[in-house]
Amino acid sequence: MEDLTQRQVEILKAIIKEHTETGQPVGSEVLEKKYKLGVSPATIRNEMVELAKKGYLKKTHFSSGRLPSAKGFRFYIKHLMKEKDLSTIDEVSYKNSIWDEREETHRLFSQATKVLSQKTGLLSLAATNLGDLYYAGIANLLNQPEFFDLNLSKNLFQRLDQVSFWERVIDEFSRISDEIMYVLGEEDFHDPFFDPCASVFGNFEGEKIRGIIGVVGPKRMEYDIITPQVKYFSNLIEQILKDQGF
Numbered sequence: 001m002e003d004l005t006q007r008q009v010e011i012l013k014a015i016i017k018e019h020t021e022t023g024q025p026v027g028s029e030v031l032e033k034k035y036k037l038g039v040s041p042a043t044i045r046n047e048m049v050e051l052a053k054k055g056y057l058k059k060t061h062f063s064s065g066r067l068p069s070a071k072g073f074r075f076y077i078k079h080l081m082k083e084k085d086l087s088t089i090d091e092v093s094y095k096n097s098i099w100d101e102r103e104e105t106h107r108l109f110s111q112a113t114k115v116l117s118q119k120t121g122l123l124s125l126a127a128t129n130l131g132d133l134y135y136a137g138i139a140n141l142l143n144q145p146e147f148f149d150l151n152l153s154k155n156l157f158q159r160l161d162q163v164s165f166w167e168r169v170i171d172e173f174s175r176i177s178d179e180i181m182y183v184l185g186e187e188d189f190h191d192p193f194f195d196p197c198a199s200v201f202g203n204f205e206g207e208k209i210r211g212i213i214g215v216v217g218p219k220r221m222e223y224d225i226i227t228p229q230v231k232y233f234s235n236l237i238e239q240i241l242k243d244q245g246f
Contacts, residue, residue: 002075003054009080010037011047012056016068016076020220023145025065070185070219073198077182077223086228094119094233102240105209109134109237112213116233120215120226125199127166128211135160135216146196146218155193156216170212173203180227181212185219195219200226202234206241213237 004012014035015026028044031037037044048066051057056072068076097115101107109126116124117137125135138157141147147156159165173181183199186192198221201214214230215221 002079004051004056004075007037007039008047008051008056011044012051012068012072013076013080015048015057015066016072016220019068020222023218023220025060025067027065030065068220070187070195073184073219073223074182077227081224081227083228084225086232090119090229091232094229095236098236098240102244105241105246106132108240109213110136112233112237113137116213116215116229119229120217122215122217122221122226123160124213124215125160125166126211126213127163127170128209129167129170130209131163131167132211133161133163133166141217144218149196152193152196155191156197159189159191159194160216166212169201170203170210173201173212174210180231181214182223200230202230204234204238204241206238206244206246209241209246 011031014031014037018026018030018034028041028048031044032041048057052059052066056069056075057066058069059066094115098108098111101111109128109132113124113126113134113136117140121140123135123137123141127133141153147153169183179202181201181203183189183201185198186195189197196219197216198219199214199216200223201212203212204210213234215226
């Protein structure tokens with residue numbers, strides 16, 4: 001699988017699971033005790049060094065443990081993640097929550113971001129090719145340990161109002177064939193301040209309006225749960241825009 005051995009894949013998967021749950025760097029002792037990988041802590045440490053050399057893990061300044069890199073998360077999303085199915089109840093709830101706003105785009109997008117932030121517990125953002133930008137759920141981010149860092153939060157809140165950045169994301173989305181776009185860490189946000197951050201976006205396109213809707217949060221978010229929600233909601237908004245002739 002790409003350039004990883006099966007053992008390295010299992011160790012990377014365990015590290016991502018542990019880091020997603022705890023938000024902390026992960027050490028070999030925890031992996032050996034908790035995940036039954038069938039190898040010694042020394043072997044796990046050696047494999048973690050190899051994973052770091054290949055760019056899937058990175059070392060922090062404050063701990064002997066390792067963190068998954070953006071490359072590590074991309075590998076997990078592409079090869080290992082199993083999306084959790086969205087229940088019929090959740091689908092109906094999403095649809096009912098925005099249906100009454102379908103005839104006016106500003107109210108539609110404003111309500112959509114509020115609903116998505118409530119459902120995911122993250123910050124939700126929508127941007128269109130008309131230069132409109134909507135977001136909701138800033139308080140949700142402040143519950144996440146990553147955003148206790150005031151410099152990170154300040155820079156992210158400034159980025160939220162930079163319409164030109166989100167217009168570039170819309171343009172980048174139009175050049176890929178994937179249904180979902182992942183913006184992960186420093187390399188995608190184009191700023192080292194945002195290395196702990198990630199976004200999951202779906203796109204929509206009507207007759208006149210196209211854009212993105214999704215969530216912004218920590219890079220360790222539960223992609224298997226978030227992805228199907230964003231996918232369903234973006235498809236629903238696209239269908240509403242087409243039905244309304246927008």
